[in-house]
Amino acid sequence: xxxxxxxxxxxxxxxxxxxxxxxxxxxxxxxxxxxxxxxxxxxxxxxxxxxxxxxxxxxxxxxxxxxxxxxxxxxxxxxxxxxxxxxxxxxxxxxxxxxxxxxxxxxxxxxxxxxxxxxxxxxxxxxxxxxxxxxxxxxxxxxxxxxxxxxxxxxxxxxxxxxxxxxxxxxxxxxxxxxxxxxxxxxxxxxxxxxxxxxxxxxxxxxxxxxxxxxxxxxxxxxxxxxxxxxxxxxxxxxxxxxxxxxxxxxxxxxxxxxxxxxxxxxxxxxxxxxxxxxxxxxxxxxxxxxxxxxxxxxxxxxxxxxxxxxxxxxxxxxxxxxxxxxxxxxxxxxxxxxxxxxxxxxxx
Amino acid sequence: xxxxxxxxxxxxxxxxxxxxxxxxxxxxxxxxxxxxxxxxxxxxxxxxxxxxxxxxxxxxxxxxxxxxxxxxxxxxxxxxxxxxxxxxxxxxxxxxxxxxxxxxxxxxxxxxxxxxxxxxxxxxxxxxxxxxxxxxxxxxxxxxxxxxxxxxxxxxxxxxxxxxxxxxxxxxxxxxxxxxxxxxxxxxxxxxxxxxxxxxxxxxxxxxxxxxxxxxxxxxxxxxxxxxxxxxxxxxxxxxxxxxxxxxxxxxxxxxxxxxxxxxxxxxxxxxxxxxxxxxxxxxxxxxxxxxx
Numbered sequence: 001x002x003x004x005x006x007x008x009x010x011x012x013x014x015x016x017x018x019x020x021x022x023x024x025x026x027x028x029x030x031x032x033x034x035x036x037x038x039x040x041x042x043x044x045x046x047x048x049x050x051x052x053x054x055x056x057x058x059x060x061x062x063x064x065x066x067x068x069x070x071x072x073x074x075x076x077x078x079x080x081x082x083x084x085x086x087x088x089x090x091x092x093x094x095x096x097x098x099x100x101x102x103x104x105x106x107x108x109x110x111x112x113x114x115x116x117x118x119x120x121x122x123x124x125x126x127x128x129x130x131x132x133x134x135x136x137x138x139x140x141x142x143x144x145x146x147x148x149x150x151x152x153x154x155x156x157x158x159x160x161x162x163x164x165x166x167x168x169x170x171x172x173x174x175x176x177x178x179x180x181x182x183x184x185x186x187x188x189x190x191x192x193x194x195x196x197x198x199x200x201x202x203x204x205x206x207x208x209x210x211x212x213x214x215x216x217x218x219x220x221x222x223x224x225x226x227x228x229x230x231x232x233x234x235x236x237x238x239x240x241x242x243x244x245x246x247x248x249x250x251x252x253x254x255x256x257x258x259x260x261x262x263x264x265x266x267x268x269x270x271x272x273x274x275x276x277x278x279x280x281x282x283x284x285x286x287x288x289x290x291x292x293x294x295x296x297x298x299x300x301x302x303x304x305x306x307x308x309x310x311x312x313x314x315x316x317x318x319x320x321x322x323x324x325x326x327x328x329x330x331x332x333x334x335x336x337x338x339x340x341x342x343x344x345x346x347x348x349x
Numbered sequence: 350x351x352x353x354x355x356x357x358x359x360x361x362x363x364x365x366x367x368x369x370x371x372x373x374x375x376x377x378x379x380x381x382x383x384x385x386x387x388x389x390x391x392x393x394x395x396x397x398x399x400x401x402x403x404x405x406x407x408x409x410x411x412x413x414x415x416x417x418x419x420x421x422x423x424x425x426x427x428x429x430x431x432x433x434x435x436x437x438x439x440x441x442x443x444x445x446x447x448x449x450x451x452x453x454x455x456x457x458x459x460x461x462x463x464x465x466x467x468x469x470x471x472x473x474x475x476x477x478x479x480x481x482x483x484x485x486x487x488x489x490x491x492x493x494x495x496x497x498x499x500x501x502x503x504x505x506x507x508x509x510x511x512x513x514x515x516x517x518x519x520x521x522x523x524x525x526x527x528x529x530x531x532x533x534x535x536x537x538x539x540x541x542x543x544x545x546x547x548x549x550x551x552x553x554x555x556x557x558x559x560x561x562x563x564x565x566x567x568x569x570x571x572x573x574x575x576x577x578x579x580x581x582x583x584x585x586x587x588x589x590x591x592x593x594x595x596x597x598x599x600x601x602x603x604x605x606x607x608x609x610x611x612x613x614x615x616x617x618x619x620x621x622x623x624x625x626x627x628x629x630x631x632x633x634x635x636x637x638x639x640x641x642x
Contacts, residue, residue: 125465128485129389135485199468203390233378240384254468282465285388301380 002029004108005220006067008098009035009074010048013181014115014212016041018071021217032065034058035074038328047337048328053094058101062109069111070102071220075152077117077145079273080184084144091148092155099159102166111167113220114156118174118229118286120149123278130287133172133227143275169219174231174286175279177305178209179312184271190313194242195272195280198251202283203235208300208308218296228294229286232302238280244303245310257281389457389490390475396455399477400446407446410587411439411544414642417594418451426491426535427597429456429499430526432518432625433507434545436568439585444499444540445478447592457490459500484529491533492604502526502618505565511554512571515546516633518626524611524618527600531614534604536597539621541628544590547639589642591632595624 005022009015010033022028023044031046033039039048051057053074062070074094076087095114102109121131126138141147153170160168177186188194207230215230242249252272253260261272292298300308336342386392407413421427431444445456459482464474480486482500490496501507502521510519530537551568558567573581598621602609636642 125481126462126483128483129480130485130489132485197468199472201472203386203388234380234382235388236382237384237386237390240382240386243383244381297375298378301378303381304379307379307381 002027003069004028004030004065004067005032005069005071006062006065007031007033007046007071007073008053008094009072010039010046011035011037012073013209014073014216015039015071016043017209017213018073018216018220019043019046021213022046022071022220025217025221030065030067032061032067034061038330040326040328042326045337048333053090053097055097055100058097059104062101062107063104066108068108069220070098070109070113071216072098072112072114073216075115075117075149077119077149078183079143079145079275080271087145088148091145092151095152096155099155103159103163109166111169111220111223112156112159113169113171113216114152115216116149116153116170116172118172118231118284119146119275120153120172121284121286122146123275123282123284125282127282127284130285131229132287133229133290143273143278145273145275167223167225169224170227171215171219171291172227172229172286173212173215174205174207174229174284174302176209176212177206177309178212179308181209184273184276186309186313188270189242189245189247189309190316192245192247193270194238194245194247194249195270196238196242196249196251197257197277197281198254200254200281201237201239202279202281203237203285204241204279204283204302205231205235205285206302206305207231208305211298211300211305214299215291215296222295224294226290226294228291229288230291231286231288232298232300232305233288234302235283235285236303236306238283240303241306244306245313252280254281386476389478389480389486390472391455391457391478391480392476393455395473395476396449396478400450403442403446404450406585407443407450410585411443411548411590412587412642413443413447413544413590413592415447415451415592415594418447420594420596421448421452421454421497421538422536422597423452423454424495426495426533427497428487428491428526428530428533428535428537429497429540430502430537430621430625431499431540431542432516432545432629433501433503434510434515434542435508435549435585436551436566436570437549437582438501438508438545439548440542440545441499441501443545443590444542444592448497454497456497456499459487459498461505484525484532487529488533491529491535500526500529502622508551509554509566509568510546510551512546512550512552515550516543516629518622518629521618521622524614527614527617527621528609531600531602531609532604532606536599537621538597539595539625539628541593541595541625541632542590543592543629543632543636544588544639547588548585548590550586588639589636591636591642593628593632595628 007015007019033046033048036052122137124138264270448456457478457480462481465471465481490498503519506519550571553569555567
C-alpha cells in the first residue's frame with residue numbers, strides 16, 4: 001500500500017507546491033490537503049478539505065483518512081499577512097490541535113514534517129555569525145511572530161518526546177526569494193526600493209523557493225528525523241542585494257527605528273514589520289551543513305536566490321505577470337476526482 | 350528558547366545510520382556575487398584601501414619595527430594575543446596592517462559585541478576584519494578556516510589605563526582566550542607592542558562621565574590637551590612602535606572538547622601574561638627614547 005499524506009495549508013504558497021511535488025511521486029497513494037481558503041494552484045489528485053485547524057475536525061480527518069505522513073506548512077512567518085492575534089491563533093493553536101490529533105491513541109501517523117523559520121534564532125548584535133541547529137537565541141523574542149514560532153517548536157519537541165514512533169522533522173527556512181513568492185522583502189525589491197538602516201549594512205542569507213520545496217520533498221520522502229536549517233550557501237551584504245535587484249537604498253533612522261517606521265507602515269507606503277527591521281540592522285546567518293550531510297543538494301546559493309528573483313522581477317516589469325490565474329471550482333474538481341465518466345490514467349483504488 | 354533546550358533527534362527503531370557518500374563530482378553552484386565581502390563581513394577590497402590610507406601613518410608616523418614576524422605560522426590558524434593600550438587603541442590597526450603587508454595573511458580582529466551595534470563605525474570595523482568575540486565565531490575562524498585571529502585579553506582595561514600605569518598588564522580576562530585556542534587546536538602567539546601607550550596617553554579619567562555615557566572609560570588624553578578636544582581624538586602622538594612576536598605556545602590537549610580544566614586554563618593564561626610582561630619590561634629597558642626608539 002502506498003503512502004498517505006496530509007498537507008496542511010494547501011492554499012499557502014508552500015502547501016500547494018508541496019502537494020504538486022508529492023503528486024509526482026508514484027509511491028504516494030493519497031494526498032489530502034487542508035486549508036481555510038481554496039487552493040491557488042492546479043492539483044491533479046489531491047483531495048481538498050476546507051476546514052480551519054479545529055481539533056475535532058482534524059482528529060476526524062486524521063482518523064478517517066489514516067494518513068501516515070503529515071506535512072505542516074500552515075505556519076505564518078510573515079507578520080504582515082495577518083494581525084497578531086490571528087497569527088497566534090493560526091500558528092500556536094492550530095499546531096497544538098494538529099499535534100493532538102496526530103497523537104491520538106490508535107493513530108496511523110508515522111511521520112511529521114513541520115516548516116518553521118530561521119526567525120526563531122532572532123537577530124541581535126550578540127549573535128554568532130552562523131547559527132547551528134542546537135544553538136539558542138541571544139535575546140528573548142520581542143515580536144509576536146517569533147514568540148509564536150518558538151511556542152510551536154516547543155510543542156513539537158514535546159510531541160517528539162511523547163511519540164518516539166513518529167519521525168519528526170523540523171525545517172527552519174531562511175528568508176525565501178524566488179520567481180513567484182511574495183514576501184515583504186520581495187515586495188520592496190520588486191518596487192525598486194531597498195529600505196536600510198542608516199549606518200548598517202548587514203549580511204543576509206537567502207534560500208531559493210525551488211530549494212524549499214525540494215527540501216520539504218526530500219525530508220518527507222526520505223524520512224529524515226531531526227531539526228535542520230535550510231538556507232543557501234554564503235551571505236551577502238544588503239547593499240549588494242539591492243545592487244543585484246537594481247533597487248535604490250532608502251535609509252531609515254538608526255535610533256528609534258520602530259517609531260520612525262510606524263507612520264510608513266500605517267500609511268501603507270511600505271511594509272516594515274518589526275522582525276525584518278531587526279534583520280535590516282544585524283542580518284542573520286544559519287549553518288546549512290546538517291541537511292547537506294543528510295544528503296540534500298542545494299541548487300542555489302544565497303546570491304543565486306537573489307539573482308533568480310531579480311531575473312523574474314525584471315521579466316515581470318517588462319511583460320507583466322504572465323502566470324495564468326487559477327480559480328478553484330469545487331464541483332469541477334470533485335467531478336475530475338470521483339466521477340466514473342472520467343478515464344483516469346493511474347490505477348483506480 | 351530556554352538555555353539547554355534539546356533539539357529533536359528521534360531515530361525510528363532500526364533506522365540506518367547514514368554513511369557519508371563518496372564525493373561525487375558536483376559542479377560548483379553559480380554564486381553571482383558582486384562584492385568581495387566574505388561571510389564575516391570582511392572585504393579584501395576595503396582592506397587594500399585601508400592599507401593604502403594607513404600605510405603612511407604606519408611607516409612615517411609610527412615607524413613600526415617588527416621583530417620575530419617569522420614566528421607567526423605561514424598557514425593554519427593561530428590566536429594572536431597582544432597588550433592593549435591608547436585611549437582609542439592604535440595597536441590593533443598596526444598589528445593587522447603589519448601582518449597583512451609583510452606576511453600577506455588576513456587577520457581577523459575579535460572585539461566587543463558593542464561595535465556591531467554602532468552605525469557606520471560598526472560597518473567599517475566589520476569590513477576591515479572586525480568580528481564580534483563570540484566563541485562560535487572564534488572556533489570557526491581558527492579551526493574550520495585556519496585564519497589568524499587577533500584578540501586583546503585585557504579587554505577595555507588595557508586602553509583604560511592612565512599614563513601612570515602604563516605597560517603594567519591588567520588581568521587577562523578569565524583565560525577565555527586560552528580555552529578558545531585549546532578548543533580550536535591552534536597555538537597562541539603572544540605579541541608585545543611598545544609605543545601604543547604613548548601614542549594617546551590618558552592623563553585623567555572621569556568615572557562619573559563614563560557611567561553617565563555608559564562607556565568603559567571617559568579619558569582626558571594628552572592629545573586633547575595639546576590639540577583640542579576634537580583633534581585630540583583623531584591625532585596620535587608620533588611614538589615609535591616596536592612590535593615583538595614571542596614564541597608560539599602550543600597546548601598539548603586534544604581539541605574539540607566540551608570542557609577544559611579551569612586550573613589548567615588559568616595557569617596557561619597567567620604564564621602567557623607573565624611572559625608578555627617580562628618582554629615588555631625588557632623592550633622598555635632597551636628603549637632610549639619614546640619618539641625615536
